[in-house]
Amino acid sequence: MKYQEFFSITIEHSYFSGGPADLIVYPEEKTRKLLEKQGFLLKRTGTGIKVLLPMRDNNRVFPVLTADDLFAFHVLPTSGTVREFTDISEIEEDNMILFTNEGLDIGTIELIKSETVKEEVFQNFPALAKIEIKGNQITTDVIGTPPVYKAIFDSKSIKWKYYLLSKSGATDIAVETRGDQLQFNELEIGNNSLDPIITSLRLNFPDTKIAVFESSVAIPLSSKSIKDIKLIQRDSVTQTDSILMKHLPNPSIYDQGIQIIKIK
Structure with a gap:
């Protein structure tokens, strides 16, 4: 049949x-x-x-x-x-x-x-x-x-947050993606920050500069990683950008969307 x-x-x-x-x-x-x-x-x-x-x-x-x-x-x-x-x-x-x-x-x-x-x-x-x-x-x-x-x-979707640690005190840094597919904003960190991760990092790395960047929106979890998330440093004198890291790792739900990264 x-x-x-x-x-x-x-x-x-x-x-x-x-x-x-x-x-x-x-x-x-x-x-x-x-x-x-x-x-x-x-x-x-x-x-x-x-x-x-x-x-x-x-x-x-x-x-x-x-x-x-x-x-x-x-x-x-x-x-x-x-x-x-x-x-x-x-x-x-x-x-x-x-x-x-x-x-x-x-x-x-x-x-x-x-x-x-x-x-x-x-x-x-x-x-x-x-x-x-x-x-x-x-x-x-x-x-x-x-x-x-x-x-x-x-x-599920979750906001990504990068905690960047630098002993050199890198300034004027930013997190950018190819074609601005995602946007990351630097968060203000006060001396009396209530963020427990900030408190812990300050205790463990007292002489380290900490910068925090958070995605502007919650990002859906995916088996396919998002590439070309770059950490750049801007030179206000020469008006040029230098790449500190070509690709920041994608946070996972198991990390609660958080990545702690040491940079030079």
Whole structure:
């Protein structure tokens, strides 16, 4: 028997530069029974799943589905790291993300995001999200192209902060990026600073000049590093810049967005 695509679900996560890693899409038991009843096939892809329907006499025959025909899947992490960089800040503690096509405009492929009660566990890791596709709301475009639904996860964002230590007392320094893709502002450090990191650095490095630069906005975590973050020193006399460091390391969420760097 020949099969043709009915609909597909693609998982996107802004943390990953390529396809999402450590995430699998798994159907609920009721959905597995519905697939069997309708004669559908479930095919896994590199980014999600496809649901295939049988063809009769080389013709694609759409099944008659009602509001009770629900295709439900869980997005399950295969490691504990995915949850650490996924933004769930707007989700209640005992809930998880819910994606659905209910109320989706025709032609729209990004599933509507809300939340639902946590359920399902895979290798001791609770499900990251649930996807519900209402059977009676699966629509094709005017030429019959099957819908490709997208479940999009956002990564956590955090402000980056560089603490720069210099025994030479380097002055007029700045942190710049190629094409000004990011902006870093130097923070004022008073003698009575309440920043515990400043206090600790002053105790451990009493004869060192400290400068602090913070990103103007929170930066999304990403598996792909941001390159060409330069530390430069400006010469007010010659009106030229010299590069002190060609590339400052990207802070991670494990560092709380903080990097402490010694410069000459």
